[in-house]
Amino acid sequence: AQSVAQPEDQVNVAEGNPLTVKCTYSVSGNPYLFWYVQYPNRGLQFLLKYITGDNLVKGSYGFEAEFNKSQTSFHLKKPSALVSDSALYFCAVRLTGGSQGNLIFGKGTKLSVKP
Amino acid sequence: ETGVTQTPRHLVMGMTNKKSLKCEQHLGHNAMYWYKQSAKKPLELMFVYSLEERVENNSVPSRFSPECPNSSHLFLHLHTLQPEDSALYLCASSQDHYGDGGRGYEQYFGPGTRLTVT
Numbered sequence: 001a002q003s004v005a006q007p008e009d010q011v012n013v014a015e016g017n018p019l020t021v022k023c024t025y026s027v028s029g030n031p032y033l034f035w036y037v038q039y040p041n042r043g044l045q046f047l048l049k050y051i052t053g054d055n056l057v058k059g060s061y062g063f064e065a066e067f068n069k070s071q072t073s074f075h076l077k078k079p080s081a082l083v084s085d086s087a088l089y090f091c092a093v094r095l096t097g098g099s100q101g102n103l104i105f106g107k108g109t110k111l112s113v114k115p
Numbered sequence: 116e117t118g119v120t121q122t123p124r125h126l127v128m129g130m131t132n133k134k135s136l137k138c139e140q141h142l143g144h145n146a147m148y149w150y151k152q153s154a155k156k157p158l159e160l161m162f163v164y165s166l167e168e169r170v171e172n173n174s175v176p177s178r179f180s181p182e183c184p185n186s187s188h189l190f191l192h193l194h195t196l197q198p199e200d201s202a203l204y205l206c207a208s209s210q211d212h213y214g215d216g217g218r219g220y221e222q223y224f225g226p227g228t229r230l231t232v233t
Contacts, residue, residue: 032214034221043119043205043224044158090158094214101146101212102171103222105158 002027004093006106013081013113021076021109023091032094033074034103035065039087047089050074061085081113118142119225121206127231128196136191136228138206146212147189148222149181152203164189165212196232203227 004025013019025031032051036044048059055067065076076089091106119140128134140147149161163171164183178200180192189206207222214220 036224041226041229043121043226044207044222046221046223049221101165101214102160102163104160107157 002093002095002104004091004104004106006089006091006109008109009107010110010112013111015083015113015115016080019078019081019085019111019113021089021091021111023074023076023106024072025074025091025093026072027093027096029096031072031074033065033067034092034094035059035063035074035076036090036092036105037087038090038108044090047076081111083113083115086111086113118223119206119208121204121225121228123228124226125229125231127233128193129233130196130198132196133192133194135193136204136206136230138189138191138225140187140189140206140208140223140225142208142210142223144208144210144223145186146209146220147183147186148207148209149189149191150205150207150224152205152227158205162191163212170212193230196230198232201230201232203229 034049035047038044047063048057050057050067058064063078067074088108090108092103095102122137146165151159160173161175162181167183178195182190205227206225209220209222211220
């Protein structure tokens with residue numbers, strides 16, 4: 001079955017330190033992968049995507065993600081965390097085959113950045 | 116979030132009420148979506164409309180009834196809901212649901228309607 005997993009419910013980081021939010025996926029064929037962020041009482045906001053090409057994808061607010069085909073991972077990274085980065089982060093994969101076009105989302109990882 | 120708007124932002128309804136959620140996208144997109152977000156559960160896709168045609172009904176109970184009168188508007192009609200239907204209902208849109216030439220179009224979300232069923 002096609003799926004996406006975020007193994008960490010919460011990630012705690014000190015401001016100024018690098019952060020990583022993990023995501024692994026299982027999908028038939030070439031994966032289309034996405035990261036979204038959700039601030040309290042708001043909808044999901046698109047951060048970045050991997051479709052093809054360079055394995056390192058850069059997105060909004062200084063975030064980047066690295067696609068690793070052999071490890072079926074698409075971890076979100078930022079070199080220096082800000083307190084304002086504290087939010088809920090979702091990884092998503094676009095389905096192929098019969099449900100092509102649908103996105104399935106991971107359960108989300110809460111990022112907490114402390115001053 | 117101004118690209119996709121949702122009204123109302125908050126709704127409290129009894130189990131016998133009938134209400135509707137409204138979504139409008141100002142992005143010129145061809146596809147629209149309804150999702151349900153409950154605490155402690157992954158985001159659940161409910162319905163997909165592509166070019167105003169429903170292309171996905173993800174085993175959603177009939178007490179939820181979507182309507183897409185044109186490519187910019189999407190409604191979710193609610194009737195005889197249950198308390199477990201209380202959740203954040205998110206609307207989203209994308210340029211093209213199926214993608215074009217391998218481009219995976221991201222979805223843009225509205226702020227959601229917080230629904231409480233009493």
